[in-house]
Amino acid sequence: xxxxxxxxxxxxxxxxxxxxxxxxxxxxxxxxxxAGINVPAxxxxxxxxxxxxxxxxxxxxxxxxxxxxxxxxxxAIRRQIETLQGKPGVQAPQPTAxxxxxxxxxxxxxxxxxxxxxxxxxxxxxxxxDPIRLQSGRSLLxxxxxxxxxxxxxxxSQIDGGTQLGGHDPKVNGFTxxxxxxxxxxxVDPYFRATTDIxxxxxxxxxxxxxxxxxxxxxxxxxxxxxxxxxxxxxPFGRHNMQHVHEWSFVDSPVAxxxxxxxxxxxxxxxxxxxxxxFRFHSELTLAVQNSAGETASSFxxxxxxxxxxxxxxxDLRANRLGDLLFTPRWSTSFDLTDSQTIVVGASSAIGPxxxxxxxxxxxxxxxxxxxxxxxxxxxxxxxVSWQSEALIRRYQAGAFDxxxxxxxxxxxxxxxxxxxxxxLPDVLPRETFQDYGFYSQLSYGFRRGxxxxxxxxxxxxxxxAIYEGLFGDDTDRLGRWRLSPNxxxxxxxxxxxxxxxxxxxxxxxxxDHSVWLQMDFSLGAHGAHKF
Amino acid sequence: MPDSxxxxxxxxxxxxxxxxxxxxxxxxxxVGVVISMPPASAQLKVATTTADLxxxxxxxxGPAVDVVALARPGEDPHFVxxxxxxxxxxxxxxxxxxxxxxxxxxxxxxxxxGARNPKIALRQPGRIRANIGIEMLEIPTSLDRSQGDxxxxxxxxxxxxxxxxxxxxxxxxxxxxxxxxxxxxxxQDRLKSFEGRLDSKLLxxxxxLEPHRGRQILGYHNSWxxxxxxxxxxxxxxxxxxxxxxxxxxxMADLITAIRENDIRAVFVEPHVSRRFAxxxxxxxxxxxxxxxxxxxxxxxxxxxxxxxxxxxxxxxARALEQPLxx
Numbered sequence: 001x002x003x004x005x006x007x008x009x010x011x012x013x014x015x016x017x018x019x020x021x022x023x024x025x026x027x028x029x030x031x032x033x034x035a036g037i038n039v040p041a042x043x044x045x046x047x048x049x050x051x052x053x054x055x056x057x058x059x060x061x062x063x064x065x066x067x068x069x070x071x072x073x074x075x076a077i078r079r080q081i082e083t084l085q086g087k088p089g090v091q092a093p094q095p096t097a098x099x100x101x102x103x104x105x106x107x108x109x110x111x112x113x114x115x116x117x118x119x120x121x122x123x124x125x126x127x128x129x130d131p132i133r134l135q136s137g138r139s140l141l142x143x144x145x146x147x148x149x150x151x152x153x154x155x156x157s158q159i160d161g162g163t164q165l166g167g168h169d170p171k172v173n174g175f176t177x178x179x180x181x182x183x184x185x186x187x188v189d190p191y192f193r194a195t196t197d198i199x200x201x202x203x204x205x206x207x208x209x210x211x212x213x214x215x216x217x218x219x220x221x222x223x224x225x226x227x228x229x230x231x232x233x234x235x236p237f238g239r240h241n242m243q244h245v246h247e248w249s250f251v252d253s254p255v256a257x258x259x260x261x262x263x264x265x266x267x268x269x270x271x272x273x274x275x276x277x278x279f280r281f282h283s284e285l286t287l288a289v290q291n292s293a294g295e296t297a298s299s300f301x302x303x304x305x306x307x308x309x310x311x312x313x314x315x316d317l318r319a320n321r322l323g324d325l326l327f328t329p330r331w332s333t334s335f336d337l338t339d340s341q342t343i344v345v346g347a348s349s350a351i352g353p354x355x356x357x358x359x360x361x362x363x364x365x366x367x368x369x370x371x372x373x374x375x376x377x378x379x380x381x382x383x384x385v386s387w388q389s390e391a392l393i394r395r396y397q398a399g400a401f402d403x404x405x406x407x408x409x410x411x412x413x414x415x416x417x418x419x420x421x422x423x424x425l426p427d428v429l430p431r432e433t434f435q436d437y438g439f440y441s442q443l444s445y446g447f448r449r450g451x452x453x454x455x456x457x458x459x460x461x462x463x464x465x466a467i468y469e470g471l472f473g474d475d476t477d478r479l480g481r482w483r484l485s486p487n488x489x490x491x492x493x494x495x496x497x498x499x500x501x502x503x504x505x506x507x508x509x510x511x512x513d514h515s516v517w518l519q520m521d522f523s524l525g526a527h528g529a530h531k532f
Numbered sequence: 533m534p535d536s537x538x539x540x541x542x543x544x545x546x547x548x549x550x551x552x553x554x555x556x557x558x559x560x561x562x563v564g565v566v567i568s569m570p571p572a573s574a575q576l577k578v579a580t581t582t583a584d585l586x587x588x589x590x591x592x593x594g595p596a597v598d599v600v601a602l603a604r605p606g607e608d609p610h611f612v613x614x615x616x617x618x619x620x621x622x623x624x625x626x627x628x629x630x631x632x633x634x635x636x637x638x639x640x641x642x643x644x645x646g647a648r649n650p651k652i653a654l655r656q657p658g659r660i661r662a663n664i665g666i667e668m669l670e671i672p673t674s675l676d677r678s679q680g681d682x683x684x685x686x687x688x689x690x691x692x693x694x695x696x697x698x699x700x701x702x703x704x705x706x707x708x709x710x711x712x713x714x715x716x717x718x719x720q721d722r723l724k725s726f727e728g729r730l731d732s733k734l735l736x737x738x739x740x741l742e743p744h745r746g747r748q749i750l751g752y753h754n755s756w757x758x759x760x761x762x763x764x765x766x767x768x769x770x771x772x773x774x775x776x777x778x779x780x781x782x783x784m785a786d787l788i789t790a791i792r793e794n795d796i797r798a799v800f801v802e803p804h805v806s807r808r809f810a811x812x813x814x815x816x817x818x819x820x821x822x823x824x825x826x827x828x829x830x831x832x833x834x835x836x837x838x839x840x841x842x843x844x845x846x847x848x849x850a851r852a853l854e855q856p857l858x859x
Binding site: 344 | 606620641648677805806
């Protein structure tokens with residue numbers, strides 16, 4: 001029974017001997033287990049054996065699982081390397097070049113306890129069951145949703161179309177969904193990119209409607225610094241007309257834009273070519289050619305939905321000729337005055353036929369200026385001061401019009417034939433040309449991170465009284481008005497915004513009105529790049 | 533009314549005088565246009581988004597390239613304005629080097645569309661996205677902005693780690709070679725020399741920070757993890773509770789406790805974040821403020837490049853870590 005251990009050198013101690021026996025038998029059991037040999041054992045031993053076997057099986061399974069996982073990860077990395085190698089010009093990086101001297105023992109990524117994101121795993125291959133990322137890296141399409149809601153009220157008896165002319169302005173005492181915009185954009189292929197911007201509306205009667213604000217494709221790689229665009233797009237006229245609601249610095253659209261370009265601004269189906277001039281400074285020429293019909297070109301071929309405008313009934317009186325398109329040339333240029341100051345100036349014209357006659361034309365000219373100061377040591381984009389101003393003038397040729405629609409020489413009893421001067425005869429208007437103008441100037445001061453205070457002053461007026469106004473009375477769509485709007489904006493983050501604005505309106509023949517609006521804005525999904 | 537005879541000759545004289553002056557005017561405009569046309573040059577024109585990328589590009593390119601960084605060194609690279617002058621510049625460059633991983637996603641895409649420069653289109657040799665080939669840390673498994681503005685491709689502040697600089701330097705060298713094969717030899721030589729200097733410096737930097745292995749440091753934004761990993765330090769705490777969200781009073785109180793409990797001796801103060809949070813922490817706990825930037829030139833005296841910047845950072849940090857918390 002006794003066994004000599006080499007160290008014992010003959011002095012056998014009984015207790016020691018028995019202990020060594022247990023040790024040896026245990027070691028043998030383990031050895032046998034590992035070798036897969038069945039050794040006769042006691043009942044206790046058999047139980048231990050079974051437990052160990054189960055443990056081994058579990059470890060084996062775990063081992064295989066780990067191996068499989070690692071193999072998957074290796075495959076994923078291999079695939080990444082392959083795709084990188086496949087790219088022309090991008091040389092396969094030396095497999096994450098190891099640091100030259102021995103790596104620190106604490107190589108595991110420090111868990112950013114304080115950063116809020118704890119579940120991090122690097123290098124995992126994407127599988128179809130994973131969430132689709134709506135940001136750069138793995139998506140073919142950038143998707144974002146912008147919602148703008150306003151609440152507040154006004155002393156004006158008529159808000160919609162009275163104090164608030166813009167299609168996206170707050171319009172009622174209460175709540176207005178100014179805009180809910182779904183934007184989809186991405187690269188189509190190496191030659192084109194495409195953008196779609198769909199706005200959903202909820203009007204004051206609760207009706208939902210849908211509007212295609214923009215949907216166009218654009219070239220990416222034309223020679224000669226040219227870009228061609230085709231589709232529905234915002235006409236390149238000035239600055240404000242090319243901004244979506246969530247990009248505005250004020251709750252509402254400038255009065256000049258709503259009155260002269262139209263409540264929804266100027267946009268239509270068409271094509272556009274732009275050329276970046278080969279200078280040291282930025283200088284760009286753009287020409288847009290668009291359809292001139294519809295409510296999104298309301299100073300052009302828009303019938304005003306049957307309502308009289310400029311005391312005339314408007315209608316599409318012309319055959320659809322090639323020349324009946326809306327032409328909008330624009331030139332803009334920009335300079336950095338210093339490292340922290342930039343100025344952009346531009347000039348635009350929109351020229352096209354209007355709906356008052358067969359030969360009548362509208363011409364709108366505009367000039368715009370944008371200046372921004374932002375110190376190079378800004379914190380998250382703050383502080384900054386920006387100043388934006390635009391001036392517009394519209395020259396509208398109005399055709400001759402005879403309100404004697406049925407040709408009987410008398411005013412109809414149903415009031416469909418206007419009699420503005422009360423002589424019981426239908427009004428007759430001569431052909432004439434009149435001019436309206438307007439401008440706004442707005443200053444924004446981002447005084448601390450996330451906080452912006454702003455003020456906008458604006459006015460619109462007619463250049464002179466039109467003949468029809470002299471005959472039949474002043475037209476409220478042309479009478480002078482001005483508005484002063486201070487506001488305060490808070491951006492909790494880049495993706496949300498709260499804005500409080502007061503409007504002091506002064507309209508000729510109507511008087512003063514006061515409005516207060518609180519606007520809320522959110523932005524979900526892809527984070528679009530900001531235009532300057 | 534008949535024209536007065538006295539006026540007519542004068543009118544004609546004016547019209548005659550107007551001819552040379554209008555020709556002169558046209559000439560002035562033409563000369564102006566020619567002057568404002570950028571001159572042709574043999575140098576490769578390289579633009580980078582940030583100053584650290586520009587520094588590495590200059591190391592490799594040397595006199596054969598003309599490198600300009602768009603963002604100022606002290607500027608927050610997430611919030612750069614897409615100025616039209618950048619569009620004009622990008623329209624003329626042969627190569628663009630960007631950080632990638634959404635570092636510049638708020639402004640660079642708008643510039644690229646405006647610049648319409650096919651040389652720097654994605655997958656062209658003239659376009660280098662620095663994050664490719666880098667082992668990115670902190671890639672989020674889910675993107676949820678209640679957790680702050682997370683970057684889908686991982687933490688983009690990787691270039692402050694020398695091992696990542698090496699990877700980028702090699703990619704820039706191969707990119708430059710494919711654009712200018714005649715200088716391939718020079719680019720390779722400069723790469724070797726840069727790597728050599730970086731390696732010997734790295735030993736020096738490591739030995740400086742070796743006594744402080746495992747120690748915690750504090751930053752404002754979570755932008756120091758690659759740096760900490762390279763030098764065996766830890767950044768388990770940052771002042772911002774979530775990316776892009778300023779700290780509350782409660783968080784500041786928690787930070788003060790954490791600084792004392794973990795004996796955190798240094799806080800990095802970057803030029804583009806408010807100093808007041810670090811100042812408060814310093815007054816309350818005695819934690820030392822270390823002026824830091826990830827961009828050469830972001831702190832004075834580091835304009836020369838990334839090596840000088842790391843020299844300064846590791847030196848200042850090691851000195852701050854030597855002394856125990858004051859209060």
